[in-house]
Amino acid sequence: MKIQLPKNSPMLSPLFTYGVATASFQIEGSATNRLPNIWDTFCQKPGAIADKSDGLTACDHVNLWEKDLELISSLHVDAYRLSISWGRVINQDGSLNKQGVNFYIKLLDRLKQLNIKAFVTLYHWDLPQHIEDNGGWLNRETAYLFSDYADKISTAFGNRVSSYATLNEPFCSAYLGYEVGVHAPGIANAKAGRTAAHHLLLAHGLALKVLQKNSPFSRNGIVLNFTPCYSSSEDPADLAATKYADDYMNQWYIKPIMDGAYPDLLESLPADVRPDIHDGDLDIISQPLDFLGVNYYTRLIYKANEQDIFEEVPNDAALHTDMGWEIYPRGLTALLTSLNSLYQLPPIYITENGAAEADTLVDGEVRDVNRIDYYQEHLRAVGLAIEQGVDIRGYFAWSLMDNFEWAEGYLKRFGIVYVDYETQERTIKSSGLAYRDLISNR
Numbered sequence: 001m002k003i004q005l006p007k008n009s010p011m012l013s014p015l016f017t018y019g020v021a022t023a024s025f026q027i028e029g030s031a032t033n034r035l036p037n038i039w040d041t042f043c044q045k046p047g048a049i050a051d052k053s054d055g056l057t058a059c060d061h062v063n064l065w066e067k068d069l070e071l072i073s074s075l076h077v078d079a080y081r082l083s084i085s086w087g088r089v090i091n092q093d094g095s096l097n098k099q100g101v102n103f104y105i106k107l108l109d110r111l112k113q114l115n116i117k118a119f120v121t122l123y124h125w126d127l128p129q130h131i132e133d134n135g136g137w138l139n140r141e142t143a144y145l146f147s148d149y150a151d152k153i154s155t156a157f158g159n160r161v162s163s164y165a166t167l168n169e170p171f172c173s174a175y176l177g178y179e180v181g182v183h184a185p186g187i188a189n190a191k192a193g194r195t196a197a198h199h200l201l202l203a204h205g206l207a208l209k210v211l212q213k214n215s216p217f218s219r220n221g222i223v224l225n226f227t228p229c230y231s232s233s234e235d236p237a238d239l240a241a242t243k244y245a246d247d248y249m250n251q252w253y254i255k256p257i258m259d260g261a262y263p264d265l266l267e268s269l270p271a272d273v274r275p276d277i278h279d280g281d282l283d284i285i286s287q288p289l290d291f292l293g294v295n296y297y298t299r300l301i302y303k304a305n306e307q308d309i310f311e312e313v314p315n316d317a318a319l320h321t322d323m324g325w326e327i328y329p330r331g332l333t334a335l336l337t338s339l340n341s342l343y344q345l346p347p348i349y350i351t352e353n354g355a356a357e358a359d360t361l362v363d364g365e366v367r368d369v370n371r372i373d374y375y376q377e378h379l380r381a382v383g384l385a386i387e388q389g390v391d392i393r394g395y396f397a398w399s400l401m402d403n404f405e406w407a408e409g410y411l412k413r414f415g416i417v418y419v420d421y422e423t424q425e426r427t428i429k430s431s432g433l434a435y436r437d438l439i440s441n442r
């Protein structure tokens with residue numbers, strides 16, 4: 001069972017970076033050694049998490065990190081993308097938490113010894129609860145608190161980090177968390193969603209400035225997720241609805257960063273939904289990036305809907321992952337070439353791509369052939385985009401190991417390594433072995 005790429009594929013260049021990715025809340029556990037965050041609170045809300053679980057233990061990575069780094073090294077990857085838990089490194093009074101900082105410093109030092117580049121994300125959704133209690137991302141002040149955290153942590157880390165991303169997927173934090181309420185903090189309000197998005201982007205801009213000053217030799221940028229929008233028909237109403245959905249879900253996050261402006265639909269939003277944008281905000285948001293991280297999993301199909309403007313159309317005939325997400329590798333090539341034609345892009349890293357499958361451990365093996373196929377087809381799709389002129393420098397599999405999949409709890413497994421949550425034993429799945437072989441045989 002192999003990942004097979006065309007012989008002359010650009011994906012086989014030894015200069016291309018391959019990595020694996022995780023996020024703090026999803027793997028770390030050891031929750032008593034950090035401040036409570038919005039996901040701790042959300043997990044307590046009845047019905048919020050499919051299996052009623054939480055992140056208190058997760059993959060127990062805070063205790064098992066040394067073994068986990070050996071595991072990463074055994075996969076022969078060039079880079080490891082991890083996120084920092086804000087509430088593990090910053091105390092409630094804003095000072096550094098030395099114990100928390102030391103945990104990450106030891107981890108970063110060990111990565112260096114293992115010759116694995118550290119791609120660090122500063123915010124992967126785990127906002128400290130006391131900041132949420134003060135309005136969270138609805139409060140403009142949170143952007144400045146984030147920038148202060150970025151300042152302190154990047155100073156403490158010195159030159160240990162190859163790449164910093166300010167935020168992971170502000171769409172999810174803002175839209176899922178504040179607009180439809182299926183993620184923490186569980187607020188469902190359109191004005192809140194648009195406001196949170198603006199403050200997250202402001203936080204990104206402020207923090208990027210700080211990172212460029214404190215860490216000029218790392219590649220500093222942001223990670224955005226994209227779910228490309230396809231029209232269900234050529235009917236002008238469906239096409240217009242699809243364009244609206246794309247501007248609302250995707251371009252809303254990248255356009256202010258690349259062009260210093262929101263999509264035109266901002267003007268068409270009712271006044272009581274529009275975010276409060278101060279003079280100068282878009283200049284802060286649109287500073288040059290060293291890289292753009294692109295996360296891609298699937299596409300969505302839309303048709304016009306009189307009441308809600310757009311409506312999703314299921315594609316039952318297609319193959320889907322265990323998340324119910326359509327498997328659509330062609331969408332990745334199309335996304336990358338379309339972004340490249342719309343914007344003056346910096347170098348791109350595919351910072352997440354992967355599939356949840358209903359894996360089973362049988363006789364010490366997980367034969368996840370569908371996931372191998374998913375990786376093969378998406379890596380080919382990235383290769384095609386490179387051949388069409390997009391400057392893509394790396395690819396990270398989501399995820400290193402099975403972990404807490406947010407509102408799905410532990411029911412969905414995205415790892416290339418299987419985790420037995422009872423014993424915390426890790427088993428490299430067939431996809432992990434195939435990924436390792438692809439990387440080592442380049």
Ligand code: IFM
Binds near residue numbers: 295352405414
């Ligand atoms: O698990 C998440 C990750 O935290 C952010 N991007 C999407 C993944 C799969 O849902």
